[in-house]
Amino acid sequence: MADADQSRAGTRAPPDGNVWSVHRLNAQIGSVLNAASDQFPSFVVGEVSDIHPYEYGTFFDLRDLNEDTTISCILWAYQRDTIDHELEAGTEAIIQASVDFYEDNGQTQLAVKQFWPVGDSDRSEGLEELRAQLGAEGLLDADTKQSLPTYPSRVGVVTSLSGSAREDAREAVRSRHPGLPITICDATVQGDAAVPSLVNGIQRLDQSPDVDVVVVTRGGGADADLWCFNEEPVVRAIAGCTTPTVVAIGHEDDDTLAEAVADHRSMTPTDAGAAVAPDLSVVRREAAQIERRIDRAHDTLVADRIDRLRQRLDTGYQQIEQRVQRQQAAHQRAADLERRIRVAYASVVRDRIDTVEQRIAAAHRDVVHTAEREAATAHATQRRLYDLETRIDRAYKTHVDRELDQLEARIEAGHRDRLADARVTTTEARTRQLWVAIAILVLLLVLILLAVITGFI
Amino acid sequence: MGTDENGDIGERLARLEEIAETLEEGEVGLERAQTLREEADEQLTTLRETLDVGDGNIIEVSGEETGTTSRKVD
Numbered sequence: 001m002a003d004a005d006q007s008r009a010g011t012r013a014p015p016d017g018n019v020w021s022v023h024r025l026n027a028q029i030g031s032v033l034n035a036a037s038d039q040f041p042s043f044v045v046g047e048v049s050d051i052h053p054y055e056y057g058t059f060f061d062l063r064d065l066n067e068d069t070t071i072s073c074i075l076w077a078y079q080r081d082t083i084d085h086e087l088e089a090g091t092e093a094i095i096q097a098s099v100d101f102y103e104d105n106g107q108t109q110l111a112v113k114q115f116w117p118v119g120d121s122d123r124s125e126g127l128e129e130l131r132a133q134l135g136a137e138g139l140l141d142a143d144t145k146q147s148l149p150t151y152p153s154r155v156g157v158v159t160s161l162s163g164s165a166r167e168d169a170r171e172a173v174r175s176r177h178p179g180l181p182i183t184i185c186d187a188t189v190q191g192d193a194a195v196p197s198l199v200n201g202i203q204r205l206d207q208s209p210d211v212d213v214v215v216v217t218r219g220g221g222a223d224a225d226l227w228c229f230n231e232e233p234v235v236r237a238i239a240g241c242t243t244p245t246v247v248a249i250g251h252e253d254d255d256t257l258a259e260a261v262a263d264h265r266s267m268t269p270t271d272a273g274a275a276v277a278p279d280l281s282v283v284r285r286e287a288a289q290i291e292r293r294i295d296r297a298h299d300t301l302v303a304d305r306i307d308r309l310r311q312r313l314d315t316g317y318q319q320i321e322q323r324v325q326r327q328q329a330a331h332q333r334a335a336d337l338e339r340r341i342r343v344a345y346a347s348v349v350r351d352r353i354d355t356v357e358q359r360i361a362a363a364h365r366d367v368v369h370t371a372e373r374e375a376a377t378a379h380a381t382q383r384r385l386y387d388l389e390t391r392i393d394r395a396y397k398t399h400v401d402r403e404l405d406q407l408e409a410r411i412e413a414g415h416r417d418r419l420a421d422a423r424v425t426t427t428e429a430r431t432r433q434l435w436v437a438i439a440i441l442v443l444l445l446v447l448i449l450l451a452v453i454t455g456f457i
Numbered sequence: 458m459g460t461d462e463n464g465d466i467g468e469r470l471a472r473l474e475e476i477a478e479t480l481e482e483g484e485v486g487l488e489r490a491q492t493l494r495e496e497a498d499e500q501l502t503t504l505r506e507t508l509d510v511g512d513g514n515i516i517e518v519s520g521e522e523t524g525t526t527s528r529k530v531d
Contacts, residue, residue, distance in 0.1 A: 151466040161517060170515065179510040186519040204518070280508050283466060287504055290473045294497045297480030298490055305487045 026103040033101045033108070044095045044110065046071075047123060049223035051087050060087055062095060062110065063224055065122065068192070070224050073097065075112040085117055089223065090124030093117045127230055131257060139239045139261045146244040146263040148276060152212035154181045155276050156205030156243070158198060161186040165219045165248075165269035172273025177280050183211060189218040194228035202237040202245075213276045214241055216258060217248040217269040229256035238262055248272035381455075388452050396445050403441065407434050469504045473497055 020028075046062035049070070053059075057076040064070070073095065075087070087093075097110035134140055155173060159165045166184060173180055185201035188194045198216070205214045216238060218226070228234060229249045238245050239261040247262035248269050259265040266272035411431060476497045480490060 161519060174512065177513075179508075179513040181513040181515070183516045183518060186517065201518075278466070283470070284505075284508060286470060287473065287501060287508075290470070290477050291497070291501055293477040294473070294480055294494065297477060297483070298494045301480055301483050301485070301490050302487065304483060305490075 022106070023103070026101075026106050029106070030101045030103045033099060037099065040099045042096055042098075044071075044097065045092065045118070046095070048087055048091050048093050048117075049089050051089050058087060060089075061222055061224065062093075063123075065092065068224065070222065071110055072107065073110040073112050074100075075115075079113055083114060085115075087115070088117065090127070091117045092119055092122075092124075123227075127257070130230070130232055130235070131260070134235065134239070134257065134261060148244050148246065148264055149212045151278050152180065152276060154183060154208075154210045155213055155215060156208060156211035157182060157184045157215045157217065158187050158201035158205060159184065159215075159217045159269070160189045163189065163219055165189075165217045168219070168269035169215060169217055169248075169273040172270045173277040176274060176277040179280075180277050181210075183208065190221065190225040190228060195231045195233050198228065198234045199237040202234070202241065206241040206243045211243060213244045213246060215246045215248070215272045215276055216262070217246075217266075217272050218250070219269060220250040220254065223254075226250050226254055226256060229258035234258055235261055246272045246275050385452050385455075389449065392445070392449060392452065399441075403438065407438065410434070466504065466507060469500050469507075473500050473504070476500075 044062065046064055049061045049063050051058060051060040055077065057074050058080055060073050060075070061070045062073050075083075094116045095110060095112055096114040097112045100109050100111045101107070102109065131140075138144055157166070157169050159169065161184065170182060170184070173182055183205065185205050187201040188197040202214060202216060205211050216229075218229075226249055229247075235257045238247060238258050244264070245262045246264045246266055247256075247259045248266035248271055249256045249259055251268065264275055266275050411434070476493045479485060480493060485493070
């Protein structure tokens with residue numbers, strides 16, 4: 001609207017004639033007000049708000065009890081020190097004051113001489129009742145607050161597009177996370193239209209599937225300007241959000257119900273932007289730290305595994321060496337045993353052979369001896385047989401000769417007897433007997449000779 | 458920068474933390490350690506690409522209950 005007005009104004013020609021300076025205007029206003037000072041009351045009733053005490057005096061606003069109008073007040077220190085009671089925001093008070101107009105800045109102000117508190121204002125009482133009700137519903141409990149997403153995909157902001165809060169919040173987000181998308185929903189943040197406008201913006205962003213966190217914010221202002229953030233529709237719209245909410249209204253000392261029911265309260269729009277946007281520089285540092293940890297852990301693990309493998313190899317090599325040594329010792333022992341066995345076997349065989357040879361030699365000698373003895377015996381037997389044969393032959397011959405001689409002599413004697421005493425028959429008979437005897441003897445001799453020859457004797 | 462990419466930042470950091478803890482515990486074999494190391498490198502590369510993306514868009518929505526208009530600021 002302002003742009004349109006400016007555009008239209010830019011096409012007009014400047015007015016001629018009666019154009020006042022600011023100084024002249026303010027001077028005229030002051031003059032008129034002074035002239036009409038008797039038309040102003042000495043006492044004014046209203047709600048005290050926006051108290052700012054300083055050493056030289058205390059500034060505060062006096063708000064109409066029924067209408068959304070205020071006037072600034074100053075209670076100078078020398079007056080303040082004479083008053084027993086203290087100014088308290090949200091209280092209704094009767095002020096004794098005069099109207100001052102400051103030509104330097106064109107502001108009208110009440111110079112307070114005295115005031116009398118008359119209790120909490122209706123609005124203040126309503127605020128406390130709503131706070132109590134929200135508390136009873138658990139909407140102010142810390143444990144009902146949702147956590148803000150660490151890495152939101154889109155941030156929604158409900159604020160005035162023309163206010164400085166928009167830029168403050170946007171810059172805070174961009175400075176931490178330049179790539180984070182933002183949806184800014186324009187809203188009226190003070191005045192009569194603020195409540196429906198804020199409720200509309202809050203609900204719209206809450207229903208947006210892309211928005212992960214909703215920020216409701218505006219810059220500082222008078223309590224009256226910020227009052228819309230105490231209105232129940234706005235407070236309940238924030239409390240009813242399924243999307244996590246961050247509310248930053250005014251300055252640090254401003255306290256609204258909207259902030260009380262929000263999941264997170266920030267002091268300023270800049271703080272709100274910082275609260276919802278992750279600081280990518282921190283993420284980068286964290287990633288770098290994790291990378292270093294992974295590098296170290298990986299290198300350590302690999303080195304450890306290599307050491308273990310090396311130790312296993314060394315152990316295996318030593319075991320193989322020991323096994324080889326044992327095998328070599330076994331081979332050596334087997335060779336020794338083989339040599340011993342071979343030597344022992346050769347010795348045994350040799351001994352056995354010697355024994356056998358000795359036995360054979362002994363047997364041979366025995367055989368030879370026996371043969372010799374038997375040969376000698378045979379020879380002696382032959383010789384004896386020969387001798388016996390010779391003796392038999394000689395004996396036989398001698399015996400035969402003698403028997404023949406005897407027979408011849410007897411034959412002759414018999415013959416002579418037969419011849420002599422008719423001895424013919426007798427001699428013949430005897431001769432035949434002799435011949436039979438001789439035959440028997442010859443037969444006996446032959447038998448004996450055969451027996452000798454055949455070895456029966 | 459898309460929605461998934463922003464969401465992946467946390468998941469990737471969590472996975473990288475998990476890999477770091479697994480390797481720091483030292484209870485895995487060489488082959489598994491190599492696999493984890495390669496996965497970590499991929500995760501870090503993708504994470505840094507995500508972090509290095511330029512300015513995200515800003516959508517301004519104006520209007521009241523009876524009508525809205527949106528415009529992309531950048």
